[in-house]
Amino acid sequence: MTITMKDVASKAGVSLSTVSRVINNSTLVSKETTIKVKKTIDQLDYQINDSARALRTNISNLIGVIGAGMDNPFLMNALKSIETKALKKNYNIIYGDSDGELEQELYYVNMFKQKKVDGLIIMTANFSDELINSVKRSNISTIFASGYLDQTDLLSVTVNNIKAAEDVSDYLFDLSDYFAIIRGPYNDSVASKERMQGVKNKYKEYNIDLKDKYISEGNFTFESGYKSAEILLNNNKDLKAIFAFNDQMAIGAIKYCLDNKIKIPEEISIVGFDGIEASKYIKPTLSTVFQSGNDLGSEIMENLLKLMADENVENDNIFIPHKLIIRESSI
Amino acid sequence: MTITMKDVASKAGVSLSTVSRVINNSTLVSKETTIKVKKTIDQLDYQINDSARALRTNISNLIGVIGAGMDNPFLMNALKSIETKALKKNYNIIYGDSDGELEQELYYVNMFKQKKVDGLIIMTANFSDELINSVKRSNISTIFASGYLDQTDLLSVTVNNIKAAEDVSDYLFDLSDYFAIIRGPYNDSVASKERMQGVKNKYKEYNIDLKDKYISEGNFTFESGYKSAEILLNNNKDLKAIFAFNDQMAIGAIKYCLDNKIKIPEEISIVGFDGIEASKYIKPTLSTVFQSGNDLGSEIMENLLKLMADENVENDNIFIPHKLIIRESSI
């Protein structure tokens, strides 16, 4: 037996609408009745039925977030920040983890449509055409948040992956004639593609040949970083620097070097990306491109709220700050 | 303009009920009409309205999860596993992060009541009376999952914190006359309380005095582990072993030792708890009590599904396996 407004109304001796007004803090209710109704609500432990309310108002107060990988601390930081900001505006977050699977992503977009979410945040690795079309058709206010989008009618908030990778490249070219890269999955990750672009830009600028054997493909896990380091070091005997596209892979690479008595940073420099908390607590501490999950979350929510309120948003692509932090794992 | 079953019905030239039957895979519809209706659904890009459905059926297909700390990899592993299992049974997860704040926890329980979740999973640090009462009043099928509960009418799934801590204690007493503890927040965490109990049991069994200066309180972060190690080592000059109640704090403690040229494990042994992925990739690798987030998630969901189906569940308190793994940071 679930308790409804009707029960509250009859017990309090008022009409349904009065109860509704009290619940929604309407000013058109006398102090007395307000108190009386609130008391009965407490007594009966009445709970609003969100489904009924959403059906009636066509507002779900839900924001859907699709992300790839709950084992990614940076993503979780951003998500936490999104959640906090959303809560303040009375929105609840509903998160779907795609693990990088396109099928899952589409599934979640669909599910969020059915739940009639008021806003949507896509932090997944890849922006496939299918995904983008599905989102566009839905007419839901949406922010893309793992990379830049060349579609002018869509809004993205992200770190400037290209510029950040260029910064790292400049730094590493100072240390060595060339450096190796542990990138993300090949056809899968916007962020990885963009960072790769930054690297390519600099190789080209310095007129250095970016050979295939300088590049290894990981999947953003510790383990793939470990294995990639092994491959890269075996294939490039004079290698002096590695740029890993996230911190986990960088930490994996460090572990490989340590296990094989390769001195860091004397023999090899290693740079990561993200600046997760753990990067400060390993030995040697990790040089990395820091970006703030907090910043990202704030910027996303700020713009999403504008979008949902039909306000104009200035830029199609918004960048959050990044900073190359040099620690013990390089130079 | 949102498209409803009505639009589908009129465009397909059938009645509302027929559309409903097709959507719900009723067998009572002819192949022909089924195909016709499905086609129009596609054409119109019709999406079910979950609110309306939930209102009518009184089933939300939602499972609420309340957890403390999205920066906890072990918790996130468990959550991922819960999500995967839930999806298979057509349930969606809605997660609320309390950050260990009681107020937040109560807020989420309330919110989940309003969303009429079909099931509830409480993985938060503390089981306050207020929280438990709120949950009980709601009549929602609930699993508690961070510690043991002495209330016989509630169900918990967790690692056996007491036994695990006893295992570690036995191991460390083999190495040294006493050991220090980096525990979790004092009045806040069931898991921490239970692990403390295990330690106390063994100190008592071996008739050794568990002095206050052997214990430092952290908050499950790297940083608190680092600071705790400093305090413990300063206050106990002959200290040879530390047991941290999670891996992050253990890694922080290791970092402190490394920074201060204290040799691990020669001068001091360090043991963590959880067995997060990073514990294998730091140097020295971390000895720790491994528990599987996957196991935990599976066990939780299995029992929650039974509970929701009103089936009997055998035990009030279900334990998942744990295993003390000795790596380079100890002996």
Place this chain on the structure above:
DNA sequence: TTGTACGCGTTATCAG
């Protein structure tokens, strides 16, 4: 300031 009546989009019951 309060109450009445309708409709949101769906499913379930019943009749055909």
Place this chain on the structure above:
DNA sequence: CTGATAACGCGTACAA
């Protein structure tokens, strides 16, 4: 196999 109709719980004109 299909269709009409009531009901789920709430918010909001409109009336009082």
